[in-house]
Amino acid sequence: MLEPAKRHARELARPVFYAEFASDTAAVDAARRLVERGHGVLDAFTPRPVAALEELVAPERSTLNRSVFVGGLIGACTGLGIEWACNAWDYPLNVGGRPPFALPAYIPITFEAMVLFASLTAFFGFLHRAGLPWLAHPAFEVPGFERASNDRFFLLVERAGANDEELQALLVELGALSVSGTPARETPRRDPDAVAVTPNTEPAE
Amino acid sequence: MIETPVLVGAPSDAELTLALTRSVWQPPRKAWLALLGLSGLFALGLFALIAYTFSEGVGLWGNNIPVAWAFAIINFVWWIGIGHAGTFISAVLLLLEQSWRTSINRFAEAMTLFAVVQAGIFPLIHLGRPWFAYWLVPYPATMELWPNFKSALPWDAAAVSTYFTVSLLFWYLGLIPDLAVVRDAAPGIWRRRIYGVFALGWRGSARHLRHYRIAYGMLAGLATPLVLSVHSVVSSDFAITILPGWHSTLFPPYFVAGAIFSGFAMVTTLMVPIRRLFGLEHVITTRHLDNVAKFTLLTGLIVDFSYLCEFYIAWYSGEAPEYYTFFHAFITGPNAGIFWTAMVCNVLVPQLYWFSAVRRHPIATLCVAILVNVGMWSERFFLIVISLEREYSVSAWRAYSPTWVDWGIFAGTLGFFLFLFLLFIKYVPFVPVSEVKELARELAEEGHA
Amino acid sequence: MADQLLQIRRRRSQEDELTRRRFLELVSASAALASGCSPDRPEKILPYTENPRDVTPGVSTYYATSLLIDGFATGLVATTREGRPVKIEGNPAHPASLGATNVWHQASVLELYDPDRGRAVSKRGLPATWDALDAFLARPVTGQGEKLRLLLEPTSSPLVHALVSAVKQRFPASKVTFYAPTPGQVPGAAARALFGATLAPRWDLSHADVVVALDADFLATPHDLRPARDFATRRRVRASDGAMNRLYVVEPSVSVTGSLADVRLARPARRVQLLAAALLAALDKRPDASNGALTRLAGALDDDERRFVAALVKDLASRAPGATLVLAGERQPAEVHVLAYALNVALGNLGATLSFSEQAVPETAGDQDLPALAREMHAGAVDALLVLGGNPAYDAPADLGWTRALQAVPVSLFAGLYANETARAATWYAPLAHPFETWGDGRAQDGTWSLVQPLIRSLHGARSVTELLAIVAGAPRTGDYARLRSAFGAPRGEVRRLDESGAERLEHTDPAVESAWERLLARGFDESTAFPRQVPEPRPAAVTDALTRLAARDAGSGLELDFLRSPTVHDGRFANLSWLLELPAPIVKLCWDNAFFMSPATAARLGIPAVERSEPHPVVEVSHESRSVRGPVVVLDGHADDTVSVWLGYGRDGDERLAKGVGFDAYRLRTNDAPSFASGASVKLRPERYPLAFTQLEERQHERALALTTTLAAYRAHPDFTAEHKRPLPSILPEYRFEGPAWAMSIDLTICSGCSACVVACQAENNVLVVGKEQVRNGRVMHWLRVDSYRVGSAKSARFVHQPMMCQHCGDAPCEYVCPVNATVHSPDGLNEMVYNRCVGTRFCSNNCPYKVRRFNWFDWSVHERANQGSVELQRNPEVSVRERGVMEKCTYCVQRIRAAEIRARIERREIRAGEVTSACAQACPTQAIRFGSLTHGATAMVEWRAEPRSYYALHETGARPRTMYLARVDNPNPELT
Known part of the structure; x- marks a missing residue:
């Protein structure tokens, strides 16, 4: 697993096209066709989850669940460990005649610590893997990208090793409402060139 | 019989976006402003009374010996109970793939959070020396003293803070895509920026969704046992004691059922006015009312069964103090009226939910839900207070009556809760937009098939 | 005029402040006093860099002194800290104390520091000087x-x-x-009539197998603790086949003595004479005794009284001569005492359980x-x-x-x-100076001459009665010390010397006299001065006279009004002492008020509505001879019918700020010819209600194993009746090994009279603050030790079992494991410790305490309650912290005493000895019903008691494994009357 920052840097280092589609079916069809033709579909941006697109762009399973398991385990050990250390090891006291290490009484906190650590792992593990927060992602500079959260479906198509004009034409042919692109660049952020290389074209429908 | 749909019509994505985020941009209504002002005043009153209590002492309340715990703990348990339905709806129903949850889970989660905020106030302010509340936390102090983890109160502290944290994470994780929706739909640059910060840069990436789905599912999976554990732990505040009326192994499931019962009642209490006010009858349909009512009925029956068990065991045990608490103190004791209120509201009233006409009628179900809320508050009152009023040492028997400060603080938390909730429904998309879109899509596909 | 008033006000407010400087002044002065100088002359103020003699900072010093109540002296030992008296204990060697104290002795130290005490001479309400007063006193009148x-x-x-x-x-x-x-004592006229000399009776309760108390509350004699101790020694049944005395009580209200009775007959005080006459008629067989008056009196009995008398006569007759005792109370007229003496004569008790001596208070x-x-x-x-x-x-x-x-x-x-x-x-x-500020003397009931030693220099420059009298008498103003000293030794050998601190001392040139005086000071009394016991010869004619007078007198009819000395504020003299105002009265558990008491039947007859104790009580207007007083009614089980009793001493209207407005003044109903009880009162219900503060609201036990009771016969048949309440309980918990002494307490409910001396003793020792009436009503009383009184027997002839209830120091303490911050934990020697500094105030421990003995500081009582403020703060025990608001507190088994003994033992390189440590409650207890010590110390009473069959743990089934063990109350009822 690559470090997310590096991975994103590499992702951004490639020249890409953002192709906008009107519906999930159009986007899925286009993505399939692009993949068949050997073009790399790096990502898809959709207003709601589209299972078929996810399968295309990220077929591998997330490893987040494993991290959560480990986080939970660490949490449980931490919880029980603190209880043991405080009450049975560092300062054992006779409290109501109960044994210093009273395991049944220590279960609730062990459980709570497990859930807490696991949950924090799940949440921050997700943010880490998704590279969030990233408030100034170049995608936001793509014209019309705000509709990606509303009713448009964007595909992120790799331009490397392909003719830009051909690919663009192909995307339009596959039903893209617009195709925007970013050139390859060294520093991914704050690039003044991150503008559309082609004007938006209205679909021919 | 044709099932009422969980979504009325086949709205497009754009329509849904508009419908579900419109309220954020519209100028506030007068009614909302008035309510916000009123609840804000109550919240201010709450803080004033807390300051008063801090400066004078908890003697301002009606508590005494033997009734060392009263309103603060009743309110704590009540609010925590209400805080159960949100996460239950979100997590358990998600795991059970109940599609109808989608329309109501967001505000139910918010309700949870705000209820837990209210609940969290009480253990703090009920302390004799609240400025030392942090002593419940294991931190390396110069005195090298540690908390006692055999007590249920550190469990409580751990459970409630974990519950709050996990609920917050779960709520926020679910909210991220919708914050992105609002960000993208926001009319001005500042709103874009503010919502943009909270949206963390979400862009609906399929790569993210892959992790997102796991994270959300994981949190749901963790929250589910957590929901069950929190009220079990809260019930341990009573169950680990030796006090007749408290000392009961039945308490954890009994309390969990009661919590979800009251939580669902509160969901109804909030849901009915909201769908009316915001015109969301097509998103929060009578199907939702119906299902929530069914859950209320089910958990209510579990609560009723617990009452039966408790009374049966008190009789069967042959223990004089136990028997006295149940068959004398509860029934005819100093605050027996509260006991009977609880019985009517928790046992009799929910039986109306056997009739589908009641379940589907917004006003009827609202009335039942409010009575259940009253009933569950009364239940906590009689369990906590009456048991203490009539415990082992007969010479120490004494009745409890709350003071105006007690009532004021309770009313203050109601106001504070409403205040937070009003802010939430105005400024946060309280129906999950992307999830409803997904649901709409699924329903459309089902329709085609 | 206005300026003058302003000045007065300013001066008063300055006086109100007992400043640090003034305090140090007093302390050093009183320390100098301890070495015996006269307080009249100005002394040098001593800085603490040069320690005054006998004062070590941080170490208590003890002085023997005495306190006069009803004019009789009780020997006490005062604990002083850095020159300030903080605690009063009984003088174990003194015959009227035997080491015990009552509530008034305990509260006397609070009285010393009472900020409301008079501070300056005044004339017609304006400030005046002692010189002006002296001038008046030196010549108050002309002529003879x-x-x-x-x-x-x-x-x-x-x-x-x-x-x-x-x-x-x-x-x-x-x-x-x-x-x-x-x-304060039985009328001497009775002895004068019967024996020809004004004598005081001397009872020997330790040899009486049957005690008949005719309206006599002898277990609560304010100035003599010996009767209670003697009664207890005969009462305590040691083994299941042991013997115990039997107590018959006839009384109008429910007294401490009555609550312990085996046979209790609740009757108006005016009927006591009839019962005495009936007893005499049955027991005195001499021909001249059976005159017409006697039969007339004895014939007026009702059925219950007749049954009572018949059974009692049979019981008395079956006993050996001299093994019984008939007592009549000081409230009863002289004639009844004549009958009581005659009864004792008839029973052969004269010279055995009853003898006489000169009156100590003539x-x-x-x-x-x-x-x-x-x-x-x-x-x-x-x-x-x-x-x-x-x-x-x-x-x-x-x-x-x-x-x-x-x-x-x-x-x-x-x-x-x-x-x-x-x-x-x-x-x-x-x-007037407080007894702890002056030299003085007094006699105990038996005549023992006891010294009153000052413990501190007069706080407000006040003087003693004797100093004032001396001026009137024109005697030389030598001071009380010199007068006392002169009364002791030959005056002619005295010299004044300077001691090392520069203060003057009065010394005797004869070293033998000097050392005898020093011994007397150290001991506090001279036992050789006790009056000799006399067994005078009775004159039978006096009995006939008394009977004739009684028969001739109209006994009265209608509602009887009984004026009782308050069990807490006495006749009103202690009405400004917050400890006593807040002390729940024995049995009734009422504090901060007095009330009219009556039986349920009488209340019903008078149309008084029944209310719970927590509710506001109905108010009545009681009228007697054209005077009337309004007050709340308390219906009391076991009270005599047709009788209304009321405590005197309330409704004060002087400068005492706390006493003002507390209760109502019943003296306004009392006339000269009927000072103790009067017939013909009328009661009218008023529309208003009045809230009263009770510390106990429920008098039945509701089948809880709290205060167990049995009868002697049942105890003999089933000695193991408490086995269920001390059997080993199954437990999954580990067995803790405790180190060192194992502190524990044993309390015998059979001899606990409920007098509540322990409650005030605990309050004085442990800085327990008062909370005021409203907070008592709220259930926030702070007493670490309470005495629970549960009713035994029917409501009509109710008796009460008293259970001192304090922290039981449970081995598996339920309070401990629920504390989230380890603020209450177990010490290695088995104490349940409360760590105030660690407490955050969750109150969880209180909820889980089955004995409900934990107390919570709902407010900062020292700020919230005026009664805790001002100079009373000087009384606080420096060994015990005053608790902050928001923390829990409870009985510590007087841990400060335990730790002090540990330190002493360690310095002396030894173990703590048996009997070296006792708790304040055990020390004060007049009957020694509370015993404290270590289980490891073997053959002490505390340990031996636990082996008795009737020992048990309260609420044993909760599994708390308390350290305190109770011994069940055994009653010895007359089988013919059950």
Whole structure:
């Protein structure tokens, strides 16, 4: 697993096209066709989850669940460990005649610590893997990208090793409402060139 | 019989976006402003009374010996109970793939959070020396003293803070895509920026969704046992004691059922006015009312069964103090009226939910839900207070009556809760937009098939 | 005028502040006093860099002294810290104390520091000087003193009596009156009639198998703790086949003694004479005894009384001669005492359980009684009246018109601890010194001469009665010490010397006299001065006389009104002491108020609605002889029918700020001819209600194993009846090994009289703050030790079992494991420790305490409650922290005493000895019902008691494994009356 920052840097280092589609079916069809033709579909941006697109762009399973398991385990050990250390090891006291290490009484906190650590792992593990927060992602500079959260479906198509004009034409042919692109660049952020290389074209429908 | 749909019509994505985020941009209504002002005043009153209590002492309340715990703990348990339905709806129903949850889970989660905020106030302010509340936390102090983890109160502290944290994470994780929706739909640059910060840069990436789905599912999976554990732990505040009326192994499931019962009642209490006010009858349909009512009925029956068990065991045990608490103190004791209120509201009233006409009628179900809320508050009152009023040492028997400060603080938390909730429904998309879109899509596909 | 008033006010407010400087002044001065100098001369203030002799900072010093109550001395030991008295204990060697104390002894140290005490001389309400007063006292009247009258409280003090004689020498025509509102001893007239001499009875309760108490609350005698101790030794049944005495009580209300009775007959006080006569008729077989008067009196009995008398006579007759004792209370008229003496004579008790001795407080000392004095005053025959102590303007019989009489006297002086009602009516007011501030003396009931030693220099520059008397007598102003010293040794050998601190000392040139004096000071009393016991010869004719008089007198009918000394504020003299105001009265558990008590049947007959104790109580207007008083009604199980009893001493209206407005003044109903009980009262229900503060609201036990009771017969048949309440309980918990001594307590409920001395002792020892009436009503009383009283038997002849209930120091303490911050944990020696500094105040421990003995600081009581403020703070025990608001507190088994003993033992490189440590409650207990010690110390009473079959743990089934063990209450009822 690559470090997310590096991975994103590499992702951004490639020249890409953002192709906008009107519906999930159009986007899925286009993505399939692009993949068949050997073009790399790096990502898809959709207003709601589209299972078929996810399968295309990220077929591998997330490893987040494993991290959560480990986080939970660490949490449980931490919880029980603190209880043991405080009450049975560092300062054992006779409290109501109960044994210093009273395991049944220590279960609730062990459980709570497990859930807490696991949950924090799940949440921050997700943010880490998704590279969030990233408030100034170049995608936001793509014209019309705000509709990606509303009713448009964007595909992120790799331009490397392909003719830009051909690919663009192909995307339009596959039903893209617009195709925007970013050139390859060294520093991914704050690039003044991150503008559309082609004007938006209205679909021919 | 044709099932009422969980979504009325086949709205497009754009329509849904508009419908579900419109309220954020519209100028506030007068009614909302008035309510916000009123609840804000109550919240201010709450803080004033807390300051008063801090400066004078908890003697301002009606508590005494033997009734060392009263309103603060009743309110704590009540609010925590209400805080159960949100996460239950979100997590358990998600795991059970109940599609109808989608329309109501967001505000139910918010309700949870705000209820837990209210609940969290009480253990703090009920302390004799609240400025030392942090002593419940294991931190390396110069005195090298540690908390006692055999007590249920550190469990409580751990459970409630974990519950709050996990609920917050779960709520926020679910909210991220919708914050992105609002960000993208926001009319001005500042709103874009503010919502943009909270949206963390979400862009609906399929790569993210892959992790997102796991994270959300994981949190749901963790929250589910957590929901069950929190009220079990809260019930341990009573169950680990030796006090007749408290000392009961039945308490954890009994309390969990009661919590979800009251939580669902509160969901109804909030849901009915909201769908009316915001015109969301097509998103929060009578199907939702119906299902929530069914859950209320089910958990209510579990609560009723617990009452039966408790009374049966008190009789069967042959223990004089136990028997006295149940068959004398509860029934005819100093605050027996509260006991009977609880019985009517928790046992009799929910039986109306056997009739589908009641379940589907917004006003009827609202009335039942409010009575259940009253009933569950009364239940906590009689369990906590009456048991203490009539415990082992007969010479120490004494009745409890709350003071105006007690009532004021309770009313203050109601106001504070409403205040937070009003802010939430105005400024946060309280129906999950992307999830409803997904649901709409699924329903459309089902329709085609 | 306005300027003058302003000045007065300013001066008062300055005086109110007991500043640090002033305190240090007092402390060093009193330390110097301890070495025996006269307080009259100004002493040098000593800085603490040069320690005063006998004072080590941080170490307690103990002084033997005495306190006079009802004029009788009780020997005490005062604990002082850095020159400040903080705690009073009984003097174990003193015959009237035997080491025990009662509530008043315990509270006396609070009285010393009472901020409401009078501080300055005043004349007609304006400030005056001692010099001006001295000038008046030196010459109060002209001539032989025809128009000079003195009014004093009855006292046993030889010093006072000597000075009164000196006054009489200077003013031969003056007259002296001794007056106390409530009788302090049985009337000497009875002995005078029967034996020809004014004698006081001496009871030997330790040899009486049957005790018959006729309206006699002998277990709560304010000044003598011996009867309770003697009774307890005969009462305590040691083994299941052991013997115990049997107590019969006839009384109108429910007294401490009555609550312990085996057979209790609740009857109006006026019927006691009938019962005494009936007993005499049945027991005295001599022909002259069976005269017409006797049969007439005995014939007036009702069925219950007849049954009672028959059974009692049979019981008495079956006992050996001299093995019984019949007591009549001091409230009863002399004739009844004659009958009681005659009964004892008939039973052969004279010379056995009953003997006589000279009266320690001589009844015959005065020239005239109060009514005669009042008549003279009304008639203008008094020019100067000196009232030295007491409070006649408040407590004189209502029909004497005392206040009007006082107005007819041109010049009057009131000297008292407080500027009370009498001070307001008098011309002059002089503050009196507290007994702990002066030298003085007194006699115990048995005559033992006891010294009153000052423990601190007078806080407000006040003087003693003897100093004032000396001025009137024109005696040289040598000071009380010199007078006392002179009374002890030959005056001619005295010299004044300077001791090392520069203070003057009075010393004797004869070293033998000097060392004897030092011994006396150290011991506090001289046992050789006890009056010899006499067994006088009775004159049977006196019995006939008494019977004739009784038969001739109208016993009265209708509703009886009983005036009772308050079990907490006595006759009103202690009404400003917050500990006593907040002390739940024995049995009734009422505090901060008095009330009219009556039986349920009488209340029903009078149409008084029944209410719960927590509810506001109905108010009635009780009228007697054209006077009426309003007050709340408390219906009391076991109270006699047709009787309303009321505590005196409330409704005060002097300068005492706490006492003001507490309760109502029942003296206003009391007339001279019926000072203790009167017939013909009427009761009218009023529409208003009045809230009362009770600390216990429920008098039944509801089948809980709290205070177990049995009868002697049942105990003999089933000695193991408590086995269920001490059997080993199954437990999954580990067995803890405790180190060192294992502190524990054993409490015998059979001999606990419920007198509540332990409650005040605990309060004094442990800085337990008072909370006020409202907070008591709220259930926030702070007493670490409470005495629970549960009803035994039917409501009609109710008796009560008393259970001192404090922290039980449970082995598996339920309070401990629920504390989230380890603020209450177990010490290695088995104490349940409360760590105030660690407490955050969750109150979880209180919820889980089955004994409900934990107390919570709902407020900062030292700020919230005025009664805790001001100079009373000087009383606080420096070994015990005053608890902050928000923390839990409870009985510690007096851990400060345990730790002090540990330190002592460690310094001396030894183990703590058996009996070295005792708790404040155990130390105070008059019957020694509470025993404290270590389980490892073997053969102490505390350990041995636990092996008795009737021992048990309260609420054993909760599994708390308490350290405190109770011994079940055993009653010895007459089988014929059950």
